[in-house]
Amino acid sequence: AQTVTQSQPEMSVQEAETVTLSCTYDTSESDYYLFWYKQPPSRQMILVIRQEAYKQQNATENRFSVNFQKAAKSFSLKISDSQLGDAAMYFCAYFPDRGSTLGRLYFGRGTQLTVWP
Amino acid sequence: KAGVTQTPRYLIKTRGQQVTLSCSPISGHRSVSWYQQTPGQGLQFLFEYFSETQRNKGNFPGRFSGRQFSNSRSEMNVSTLELGDSALYLCASSLVTSGGDTQYFGPGTRLTVL
Numbered sequence A: 001a002q003t004v005t006q007s008q009p010e011m012s013v014q015e016a017e018t019v020t021l022s023c024t025y026d027t028s029e030s031d032y033y034l035f036w037y038k039q040p041p042s043r044q045m046i047l048v049i050r051q052e053a054y055k056q057q058n059a060t061e062n063r064f065s066v067n068f069q070k071a072a073k074s075f076s077l078k079i080s081d082s083q084l085g086d087a088a089m090y091f092c093a094y095f096p097d098r099g100s101t102l103g104r105l106y107f108g109r110g111t112q113l114t115v116w117p
Numbered sequence B: 001k002a003g004v005t006q007t008p009r010y011l012i013k014t015r016g017q018q019v020t021l022s023c024s025p026i027s028g029h030r031s032v033s034w035y036q037q038t039p040g041q042g043l044q045f046l047f048e049y050f051s052e053t054q055r056n057k058g059n060f061p062g063r064f065s066g067r068q069f070s071n072s073r074s075e076m077n078v079s080t081l082e083l084g085d086s087a088l089y090l091c092a093s094s095l096v097t098s099g100g101d102t103q104y105f106g107p108g109t110r111l112t113v114l
Helices: none
Strands: A003-005 A010-014 A018-020 A024-026 A032-039 A045-051 A064-069 A076-080 A088-096 A110-117 B005-007 B010-013 B019-024 B032-040 B042-050 B053-057 B066-068 B075-080 B087-094 B109-113
Touching: A003 A088, A010 A088, A018 A110, A024 A076, A024 B087, A032 A064, A032 A076, A045 A064, A045 A076, A045 B042, A045 B053, A076 A088, A110 B019, B005 B087, B010 B019, B019 B087, B019 B109, B042 B075
Parallel strands: A010 A110, B010 B109
Antiparallel strands: A003 A024, A018 A076, A032 A045, A032 A088, A064 A076, A088 A110, B005 B019, B019 B075, B032 B042, B032 B087, B042 B053, B066 B075, B087 B109
């Protein structure tokens, strides 16, 4: 069964500093996709970044980047130059490429990020 | 393009009642997935619809059902509500269900069962 583990329930960072959120996953598949979503107090789930497992290059979106280690099944999110608006719950999610799990994202339990001014 | 919309945003029901939640996907998206979010269980997958067909279902009792219409709009229904059904219900839409298409989420419906 696919499982996603976020071992840090809470993290905090000073404004303008860098923070890294950890995520590990378990799968026997070779093709899949990984995502980070953020959920601010409004509860709207917002896509942060996406990574295809077949790509060796780590995805980057402005201040957000990932460190994807396929062999270690690790997918961490780095937020650079943290801003107050980055404060949110961050979810790591796994999406299999095929099989009986169509249309289903597997989520971790989330990491609550606090940004201090 | 307009995002995913969900109605209503808030609902208060009593035990034993039934409820219907609606989700309108992004224009052109044909897949709609539903999730239940609670503090205790986190995000749990309910079901997924593609071209009016349920293609996948999570581990929820039969009181939870859904459907999808020809315009890709989807509804989920919960019958005989229980206190434990209080949750944020999120729907997400995507273009297709394979190839890792990204799911885009609506703002959610907050259901409170008294």
